[in-house]
Amino acid sequence: MSQETPEIKKGLVGVVVDETSVSKVMPDINALVYRGYPVQELADKCSFEEVAYLIWNDDLPTSSQLEVFEKQERANRDLSPELWDVISKMPKTAHPMDAVRTGVSFLGLEDERIWDNSPATDQNKALLLMAKIPTITAAFYRHRKGEKPIKPDSSKSFSENFFHMTFGEVPHADVVKAFDASLVLYAEHSFNASTFTARVVASTTSDMYSSITAAIGALKGPLHGGANEQVMHVLQEIGEVSKAKAWLDKALAEKRKIMGFGHRVYRKGDSRAPTMNKYGLKVAAIMGESKWHDISEVLEKEMIEKKGIYPNLDFPAGPAYFLMGIDIDFFTPIFVMSRITGWSAHVMEQTAANRIIRPLSHYTGHPERKFKPIDAR
Numbered sequence: 001m002s003q004e005t006p007e008i009k010k011g012l013v014g015v016v017v018d019e020t021s022v023s024k025v026m027p028d029i030n031a032l033v034y035r036g037y038p039v040q041e042l043a044d045k046c047s048f049e050e051v052a053y054l055i056w057n058d059d060l061p062t063s064s065q066l067e068v069f070e071k072q073e074r075a076n077r078d079l080s081p082e083l084w085d086v087i088s089k090m091p092k093t094a095h096p097m098d099a100v101r102t103g104v105s106f107l108g109l110e111d112e113r114i115w116d117n118s119p120a121t122d123q124n125k126a127l128l129l130m131a132k133i134p135t136i137t138a139a140f141y142r143h144r145k146g147e148k149p150i151k152p153d154s155s156k157s158f159s160e161n162f163f164h165m166t167f168g169e170v171p172h173a174d175v176v177k178a179f180d181a182s183l184v185l186y187a188e189h190s191f192n193a194s195t196f197t198a199r200v201v202a203s204t205t206s207d208m209y210s211s212i213t214a215a216i217g218a219l220k221g222p223l224h225g226g227a228n229e230q231v232m233h234v235l236q237e238i239g240e241v242s243k244a245k246a247w248l249d250k251a252l253a254e255k256r257k258i259m260g261f262g263h264r265v266y267r268k269g270d271s272r273a274p275t276m277n278k279y280g281l282k283v284a285a286i287m288g289e290s291k292w293h294d295i296s297e298v299l300e301k302e303m304i305e306k307k308g309i310y311p312n313l314d315f316p317a318g319p320a321y322f323l324m325g326i327d328i329d330f331f332t333p334i335f336v337m338s339r340i341t342g343w344s345a346h347v348m349e350q351t352a353a354n355r356i357i358r359p360l361s362h363y364t365g366h367p368e369r370k371f372k373p374i375d376a377r
Contacts, residue, residue, distance in 0.1 A: 005362065006362055008362060012196075012359075017191070017196075017357070018191075018199070018350075020190065020191070020346065020349060021035070021058070021349070022034070022035065022055060022188055022190070022342065022345045022346060022349060023035070023188045023189065023190050023342070024190065025189065025190050025271075026271075027268070030268055030269055030271045031271050032189070032271045032272060034051065034054060034055055034187065034188055035054050035055065035058055035059065037054065037060070039184065039185060039271065039272060039275075040271070040272075040274075040275045042054075042184050043181040043184040043185050043272075043275050043279075044181070044275070046060070046184065047157065047158070047180060048158050048159060048180050048183040048184055048187070048338070049066065049069060049070055049073065049157070049158055050066060051183075051184045051187055051341070052069075052073075052130060052187070052341045053065065053066065053069050055187060055188055055341045055342060055345045056123055056126060056341065056344070056345055056348075070157075072127060073127060073130060073131045073158065074131070074152075074154040074161075075131075075154065076127065076128050076131035076132065077131045077132060077134070077135050077152035077154065077161065078132075078135065078151065078152055079132060079135055079136065079139070080110060082106075082110070083103065083106050083107070083110070083136070084139065084149065086102070086103070086106055087099070087103065087136065087139045087140055087143055087149070088143060088149075090102070090140060090143065092143065092144045092146075095220070095329060096137065096140055096141070096144075096327075096329050096330050096332070096333045097216060097219070097220040097226075097329075097332050097333055097336070098220075099136070099137075099140040099333075100133060100136055100137055100140070100216060100333045100336055101213055101216040101217060101220075103132075103133070103136035103140075104129065104133065104136075104209060104212055104213050104216060105209065105213050107128065107129065107132060107209060108207065108208075108209025108210065108213070111125065111128075111209065113125070114207050114209070115207060117205065117207065117208070117351050119348060119351075119352070122208050122344070122347065122348050122351065123344075123348065125208040125209070125344070126208065126340070126341070126344035126345075126347075126348070129208075129209075129212060129340050129344065130337075130340050130341060130344075133333075133336060133337050133340055134152075134158070134161065134162045134165065134337050135152050135165060137162075137166075137330065137333045137334070137336075137337060138150070138162060138165035138166040139165070141166050141327070141330060142165075142166070149165075150164065150165045150166075150168055151165070152164075152165055153165075156170065157176075157180075158180070158183075159176050159179050159180040159183065160176055162179075162337070163176065163179070166326075167325065171324065172286050174282050174283070174286055175283055175286060175324060177279070178279035178280065178282055178283045178320060178324075179321075179324060181275065181276070181279050182276060182279065182317055182320065182321075182334070182338070183334075183337065183338040184338075185272040185275060185276055185313055185317075185338075186313065186317075186334075186335050186338035186339055187338045187339060187341045187342050188339070188341065188342030188345065189342065192224070193218050193219075193221075193223075193224045194215040194216075194218035194219040194224060194225065194339065194343065195215065195339075195342060195343055195346050197211075197214050197215050197217070197218040198211040198212060198214060198215040198343045198346055198347050198350075199211075199346050199347065199349075199350040199357065200214075200357045201214045201215075202346075202347040202350040202351055202354070203350055203354055203355065203356045203357040204356060205351075205354065208344065208347055211343070211347045212340065212343055212344065212347070215339075215343045216336055219332060219335060219336060219339065220332060222259070225332045225335045225336075225339075226332050227259050227260060227312075227314040228260075228314040228317050228318045228321070228331040228332060228335065229318070229328050229329055229331045229332055230259035230260070230314075230318075231259050231260035231314050231315055231317075231318035231319070232292075232318040232319060232321075232322050232328045232331070233259075233328065234258070234259055234260070235292050235295050235296065235318070235319060238295050238299075240291075240295075241291065241294045241295050241298060244295045244298035244299055244302075245298055245302055248298075248299055248302050248303070248306075249302075252306065252307070258299070258303060258309075259314070260311055260312060260314045260315030260318065261299075261303050261307075261309045261310065261311055261312065261315065262309045262310075262312065268310065269310035269311070270310065270311065270312040270313050272312075272313040273310070273311050273312060273313050273315060273316055276313055276316040276317050276320065277293075277316040279320065280293060280316045280317070280319060280320035280323075281293060283320050283323045283324060284319075284320075284323055287323045289323060292319035292322065292323070293316075293319060296311075296315065296316065296319060300315070317331070318331060321334065
């Protein structure tokens, strides 16, 4: 490359921009760790609350530390009367991600500590966001259906409470565990698009709420968090197991992007997908509906054989959420409920050793030229 034409790394592919101790993706061995712990073990053996504590505090909690942490989270789930009122006036046609983004912005309006980016204050803000985002999500879910909101229940776990606020009841314990495991799997994934967005905003010494609002905007995109919604739309489009192979052959011939497959980092399969698939199958068995997973199996087999491309976490998560009774366009807000832990950890990490993120670009426009008055153009 000449000095005038530098090597361009489109999408920052392969560029290492900073260091982190929050998580490590190891594509060569198909592994992911949070603070050193394998994510599969965390999903199987820990609650989401334990994993949130781990992500923010660098180690898993003792029983007494977890008890204190859970009490703090549960005590902060409710919203102000003003925010309840804002949600009640949101357009019912709005995408739920826009409702969540607006709710987070409003929380920033209410927090008088907005410019206090000290470690203790930012960790408290993170806890408040973790506690309140499910309430915002569930409240808009019911508002859109013309139903009265249900207040949070401090006697229930994080995942139980979300089902309570959304549907008015808590499902089978295995369904709750599957949901909780999905939150663990979605909680953190290094410098992905939304996390990097949060760090860019934090690098300007803006506030936690601005960073998280920006991250939500990035996550909304179908090429990032919104992919779990698109997976379910694809499965519905196919409709029947007998149609899956022909549908895929046609889609590949038309060069359609098959949502839920491939990953910018993993090349031999998303390390989280098998664990989510295991829990998704349990949900399917409880609900007595295996069609979506049967279609998924055909697509997975054919995609690996024909393209050598493996499913990512969104592929099994979509049908699992659908079988839980959750509307498709609420899949990505659930992602937000989980990833708030990772985002906020990265915001705090960026703030602790900050340098404003400001990459360069290579200009390919006109050379400098003289201005001409309008009559001479």
